[in-house]
Amino acid sequence: MISRTASKKLDRRIIIKAAAAAGVAQLAAPFVLTARAADTVKIGLDNPLTGTFAALGKNELIGAQLAIEQINATGGILERKVELLVEDSTSGDTATAVQKALKLIDRDKVDFLIGNINSALAQAMANTSFQKGMFQIVPGGHTDTVTGTQCHWNVFRVCNTTRMETNSVSKLLLDSYGKKWYFITTDYAFGHSLQEGFEASLKQANGTEAGADFTPLGTTDFSANLIKAQSANPDAIILLLAGDDMINCLKQAVQFGLNKKFHIAGAQQELEVNEGLPPEALFGDWVFEWYWKQPGVAHVEEFVADIRKRSGGKVPTARTWFGHAAIWTCKLAAEKAKSLEAIKLAKAMQGLILPPEVALMPNNPYYRVGDNQLMPTLFVGQSQPAPQGGDPEDLFKVTQLVKGDEAALPVDQTGCKMEWPS
Amino acid sequence: MTQLLLFNVFNGLIIGAFYALMALGLSLILNLSGVINFAHGGFMAIGGYLAYTLFSYLGFWGALIVSPFLVAIIGILIERVLIRRLYGRDPLYSLLLTFGLAFMIEDGTRFIWGAQSLPYQIPSWLAAPLSSEYFFLTGYRVFMMLLVAAAVLGLFVILNYTRLGLRIRAGTLDLETVSVLGVNVRVLRNLNFGLGIYLAGLAGVLAIGMLGLQPTIGDNLIMPSFIAIIVGGLGSLPGTLAGGLLIGVASGVTSVFFPSASEAVMYVMMAAVLIVRPRGLLGEEGRF
Numbered sequence: 001m002i003s004r005t006a007s008k009k010l011d012r013r014i015i016i017k018a019a020a021a022a023g024v025a026q027l028a029a030p031f032v033l034t035a036r037a038a039d040t041v042k043i044g045l046d047n048p049l050t051g052t053f054a055a056l057g058k059n060e061l062i063g064a065q066l067a068i069e070q071i072n073a074t075g076g077i078l079e080r081k082v083e084l085l086v087e088d089s090t091s092g093d094t095a096t097a098v099q100k101a102l103k104l105i106d107r108d109k110v111d112f113l114i115g116n117i118n119s120a121l122a123q124a125m126a127n128t129s130f131q132k133g134m135f136q137i138v139p140g141g142h143t144d145t146v147t148g149t150q151c152h153w154n155v156f157r158v159c160n161t162t163r164m165e166t167n168s169v170s171k172l173l174l175d176s177y178g179k180k181w182y183f184i185t186t187d188y189a190f191g192h193s194l195q196e197g198f199e200a201s202l203k204q205a206n207g208t209e210a211g212a213d214f215t216p217l218g219t220t221d222f223s224a225n226l227i228k229a230q231s232a233n234p235d236a237i238i239l240l241l242a243g244d245d246m247i248n249c250l251k252q253a254v255q256f257g258l259n260k261k262f263h264i265a266g267a268q269q270e271l272e273v274n275e276g277l278p279p280e281a282l283f284g285d286w287v288f289e290w291y292w293k294q295p296g297v298a299h300v301e302e303f304v305a306d307i308r309k310r311s312g313g314k315v316p317t318a319r320t321w322f323g324h325a326a327i328w329t330c331k332l333a334a335e336k337a338k339s340l341e342a343i344k345l346a347k348a349m350q351g352l353i354l355p356p357e358v359a360l361m362p363n364n365p366y367y368r369v370g371d372n373q374l375m376p377t378l379f380v381g382q383s384q385p386a387p388q389g390g391d392p393e394d395l396f397k398v399t400q401l402v403k404g405d406e407a408a409l410p411v412d413q414t415g416c417k418m419e420w421p422s
Numbered sequence: 423m424t425q426l427l428l429f430n431v432f433n434g435l436i437i438g439a440f441y442a443l444m445a446l447g448l449s450l451i452l453n454l455s456g457v458i459n460f461a462h463g464g465f466m467a468i469g470g471y472l473a474y475t476l477f478s479y480l481g482f483w484g485a486l487i488v489s490p491f492l493v494a495i496i497g498i499l500i501e502r503v504l505i506r507r508l509y510g511r512d513p514l515y516s517l518l519l520t521f522g523l524a525f526m527i528e529d530g531t532r533f534i535w536g537a538q539s540l541p542y543q544i545p546s547w548l549a550a551p552l553s554s555e556y557f558f559l560t561g562y563r564v565f566m567m568l569l570v571a572a573a574v575l576g577l578f579v580i581l582n583y584t585r586l587g588l589r590i591r592a593g594t595l596d597l598e599t600v601s602v603l604g605v606n607v608r609v610l611r612n613l614n615f616g617l618g619i620y621l622a623g624l625a626g627v628l629a630i631g632m633l634g635l636q637p638t639i640g641d642n643l644i645m646p647s648f649i650a651i652i653v654g655g656l657g658s659l660p661g662t663l664a665g666g667l668l669i670g671v672a673s674g675v676t677s678v679f680f681p682s683a684s685e686a687v688m689y690v691m692m693a694a695v696l697i698v699r700p701r702g703l704l705g706e707e708g709r710f
Contacts, residue, residue: 050528051638055538187682213681218642220633221437224677224684227429227558247539247634255560255632257551276539276634280549 041077041340043068043330044085044104045323046115046125047139051091052218052243053117055272056319060117060139061086062311063323071327077334084327089116089125092217097121098128105132111340112137112330117319119143119189126155133421135342137329139322142268143189144197147373149415153346156329156372158322162190163409165267165287166197168378168402170205172285177263178235179207184225184249185240187214194240194267210234215245222249226256236263239284246273250281259283269383271317274395279385288379288396290318290361298356315393321360325374328358329367343421346372363403370411370418375404423678430674433558438650438670439570440625442663444643445650446577447621449662452651453594454614456513457505460520462647463640464527465619469493469626470635471535474542482545490623497619501612509611524640531637539634548631566628573624574663580617581659590614594657646670649692655705664703 045064048057068084076082085108089097097116104110105128113129113136116122122141129136130152138146138157142165147157173181181202185191195212202209210232213225226249229237237258241249246269253259269286292315294300303324307316316324329352334340337348353366354374365376380400386392408414444466451459472492476485500523508516548561581587589610593600601607626639633639646669654665669688676687695702 051641054532054638055536055636058537213677215681216685219685220629220642221673223433223437223558224430224674225681227433228426228678228681230557231426231429244539244634244636244638248632251632251634255549255551255562256557257554258557272538276541276636278541278543280543280546 040081040083042110043112044110046087046089046100048091048117049088053091056117059317059319060323063320064327067324067327071331077331094124098124101125101128105134114326116141133342135345137326139326144193147371151371151416153420154342158325158374162193163197164407168407169287169380170201173265174205180210180235181238182210182229182232182234183212183238185214187216191240219245222252239266247276254281282383282385284383290321291379292316300360303360371414371416378402430678431671434671434674436563438667439567441646441650442666443570443625444647445662445666447618448647449651450618453657455611457516461523462622463644464524465493465622466626466640467531469623470630471531473627474540486627489627490620493623494616494620498616501615528637539636542630542635544631562631649688652692653695655702657706658704661704
């Protein structure tokens with residue numbers, strides 16, 4: 001029963017093809033399609049469910065699903081039931097994300113398109129939806145171009161621009177830790193825009209860039225970059241990474257003892273990341289885009305309780321809020337426009353203020369006229385180990401609330417030149 | 423600059439040793455059974471997740487010892503139920519099977535443990551640098567190196583001084599003759615697969631001490647492992663070890679000058695080896 005056939009046929013070419021396929025495999029992904037009815041309002045969510053951003057995508061999905069339930073319980077959109085069609089965009093394959101967006105638009109005939117977490121994918125989807133004249137909301141892709149140089153009349157964004165994030169925290173970092181910074185930055189649109197933002201702040205404060213390393217997305221070992229950073233002897237090491245890359249880098253920085261020698265900080269930090277870190281790696285100054293612990297802010301406690309029921313007791317993260325706010329925005333726009341036509345929806349969105357039950361934060365967030373960017377509140381503070389006897393997910397201490405429109409560049413400096421259809 | 427370069431060479435050796443551990447398991451399975459195990463990264467992830475679960479019951483050391491054995495048992499069962507059926511067929515069949523298996527394992531771990539990264543805490547005395555000057559030599563990295571060295575030594579002893587190892591080596595050269603001599607090659611392939619998967623499981627447990635534990639943890643490490651095999655030479659375990667160390671050092675040194683190419687340099691090395699010496703550095707001519 002034995003055979004050498006397998007080994008005999010196996011040659012180097014097959015091994016090399018296999019290695020190539022291993023790379024391609026990371027791009028392949030399943031898709032999820034929910035059942036749908038003809039007379040419903042359809043919202044298409046094209047977001048990562050697999051790969052590096054799967055955890056973030058799942059949380060946006062949970063928030064979106066809660067919003068759909070809430071909206072349907074209160075009469076739907078324009079008195080029609082709402083259904084959510086979910087596609088896995090993958091975490092990094094632009095072609096797949098665009099293909100799924102086109103499927104949602106052309107075949108499923110969605111009324112609203114939502115996506116994406118990955119900045120590059122969000123921009124590609126935005127360019128596609130613009131060509132198709134489809135109303136789109138970007139829940140969690142941060143690169144500035146989406147509401148900046150490549151803004152479109154039909155594309156709105158819930159999460160902050162990277163410049164808003166860097167502006168909200170840079171003064172604190174400059175004042176507290178000094179003006180010589182070393183950047184370790186993820187090598188794609190999100191990281192690049194974050195670094196540009198910090199570099200602008202640094203230049204304005206006459207600071208020095210001690211060095212900068214761009215690391216490929218999905219980097220597992222940051223030791224070489226950390227060795228370089230240490231040898232540059234900066235005042236602060238600024239980590240502009242995301243997801244698992246941030247976890248890997250922080251864990252390794254702690255093991256190297258660099259947190260005891262330098263200030264380690266950055267712009268965006270997420271609860272999903274903090275939950276993946278051991279207690280000793282929970283440190284540094286960061287920006288959260290939403291935080292679940294906001295004593296005295298209306299409706300936050302109900303929201304947290306609702307999400308806990310749907311996610312096995314876990315609290316909502318900024319991603320959950322993005323998904324929730326994005327879906328609710330669709331309803332608010334449609335009700336204001338009294339229509340599902342993209343152009344009418346987009347017009348209705350100009351200056352639209354989120355009501356407290358959707359805002360779930362102070363300072364009345366609103367969609368800014370001119371670049372379609374939501375102006376929310378940013379939560380600046382420090383990562384912390386869970387307090388003894390406190391909630392195990394209380395991993396961030398908010399020290400400062402920054403209004404979005406104070407952190408954002410003025411519209412005329414964003415590079416956005418909005419062209420509306422005639 | 424020289425010091426920085428030296429630091430990165432040493433550091434590259436540490437990382438390379440880890441790649442080599444993964445690649446040795448892959449290579450063992452490839453050499454005897456001709457199976458390109460795409461699911462190797464998945465087995466590595468299972469090793470990490472089992473260690474995470476066992477941690478609460480057995481602590482760090484217990485999880486470190488038990489988890490790789492459990493992964494090996496899972497590997498043995500999978501070989502017996504699925505992979506064995508495809509030995510006589512075109513290698514693309516087993517390649518496709520393990521390809522699918524990799525997705526199933528990733529989704530399975532996501533289903534059981536969730537998509538979010540999980541924290542894994544190593545003993546505090548391991549999680550610190552050994553000296554402030556050579557800060558990249560942390561207790562954990564040195565421990566990892568020692569364990570990889572022990573695993574390589576163990577593998578060497580098994581392959582050279584045990585009956586199982588003798589049969590594996592003989593089977594790698596000529597499985598039909600080994601069978602004719604009365605060796606049960608089904609069992610031999612099964613145990614060899616388990617041994618390879620044990621190394622993947624061990625790599626998984628070690629990885630989560632310095633990386634985030636999430637379902638895709640193996641994805642980013644499987645490619646360097648393939649490259650280590652190709653660079654080192656197909657069919658050669660010492661070659662695989664050398665390949666892993668080489669790409670680790672190359673990646674570390676590249677990080678000094680051009681960090682964004684630290685990953686690409688591995689592929690460049692692979693291309694260069696394939697052009698200049700297609701059988702790999704220590705590969706046997708005509709073996710593959």
